[in-house]
Amino acid sequence: MELRQIKYFIAVAEELHFGKAAQRCHIAQPPLSQQIKRLEEELEVKLLERTSRRVSLTPEGEEFLVRCRDIQDRLTEAVACIQDMAQGLEGMLRIGFIGPASLSQLPMAIRAFREANPNIRLDFSAKSTTEQLPVLRSDRLDIAFVRLFGHDTTGLKSMLFLREPYVLAIPDGHHFSKKDRIDIRDLEGEPLIFNQRIAQPALYRSLIGSFHKAGFMPNIVQEVNTEQSTVALVSTGLGVALVPASSARDKRSGVSFKPLDGDLPQWEITALWKAKNESVILKKFIETLKEFQEIAEEPAIWPR
Template sequence: MELRHLRYFVAVAEELHYGRAAQRLHVAQPGLSQQIKAFERELGVELFARNRRGVALTAAGAALLPAATDVLARADAAVELARRHGTGEAGRLTISLTRSAPRRVVTELVDPFRAAHPAVEVRVTSGFTAQDEQRLRDRSIDAAFLRMLDDPRDDLADRTVGTEAIVAAVPSADPLARKRRLRRADVTGRPLVWWPREHGPRMWDRMLDEVFGEGVRPEPAHWEPEEEHMLHAVAQGHGVTFITEGKAAALHVPGVAVRRFAEPVPTVPITLAWLRGNPNPALRRFLEHLPG
């Protein structure tokens, strides 16, 4: 049994007229009549009773019509499903956010894509840059919002999608907390609370270059694994630290004052990275949807 036989049958059954059915199907009427007869021979039953006034469904035809209509609807739905997945209008997209990424990455870049492509299941996870680069390469994620690629080999592509200011976090009792804006000289020589370089070597270097000057590497006085722990260490008086403005807005630790820098404000990029050659059509759609 071929689907076209079912389509021919349903058209004739609904029109009860070979001429109108042929016009609807954009086929020649003699060819349609021959196909219906071939279908009846295949089934071993007559589907239509023919007379001078036209055609009428036999009992077998009447029984077949709802089932045939259902089969065709399911077949059309399957074809449409395959098409939508193949073009990226449906499917699944897994995106990771670096832990320091601001919330606006989701609200400004991911959420509009979700709204425009509701049939794409967008999963958002998080991770460190080095971890996400490996996950891109093994295709456990499709894209990653991070700061800077740590291992920028040719297999990964990236695009800068924004920048974010670096701010200083100082103890609330420190005289620096009374200033509206800080200068680099204000924090030079202060004990530094910092994080492990292996979590993101290029970001680690970029932040220190932006705050202290290119190539200047003060020795951290206190190490913590991530921003929230760093802020608690600042509150306990271990030193000052530097985080992104978005992260500072999301973390409120008693005993810590967050201050912006005077111009020129130190910044870090927000970068989207993906694996070149990733075959996921939803990724292509996402890249096309991004501004710029």
């Protein structure tokens, strides 16, 4: 069965006249009649009753007309859909992100993109950097927001989305509360809540190296795997913590944030996508991201 046979049958069924149907389909009447006959032979069902005076639908023909119209509507819809996809007007974008990205301008960028592209569906996945990279490479993500420290990014394109300094999170009532700024050397002996080594080994070494340069080893009392958990533990009074400046947007009671001076790496979030991904939707999203980048002027200490 061919799509043109469905088109011809719909025309005959609606016109109930082979001559008018042939004119509608812009073909001669004999070829049209032959196509309808072949269709009936293939189905082994009589669709039309023909006499010298009139053409009418059999019960099977009436049901087949309903199904053929549905096929035609779906085909029209499919064509419109793929044309919209080609223009980046419709489709899906799968976004992966690390938890701290939710405190950056990423939510605002996503909102702006959704408002400008209401017919594009967005699918979100919160995962660590290490978890996101293989998912991105296997085409189960279109773009990933990660924190890179020594990770293999072969075959991927990148855009720095956020660069900001570390600040010190302290519990209310801490003796640092009266200070405007904290020097890293002031942290000697302070109970410190720290990132887990296993989550980002290169970052862990870089931060520990900053304390070594300041002349002491940090007094780590607890290791955690997310910035949100870190701030939560600071609020309990367990210790102080180095956190990205954007963490101050988390208005958690019992915690305040102080600028931190010292030879520390910058805190960065990078957007990654496959170099071979030519999606128009992805390109439009990246253009939106550029409007919401937050990049401090001073360069990162850790080479990306």
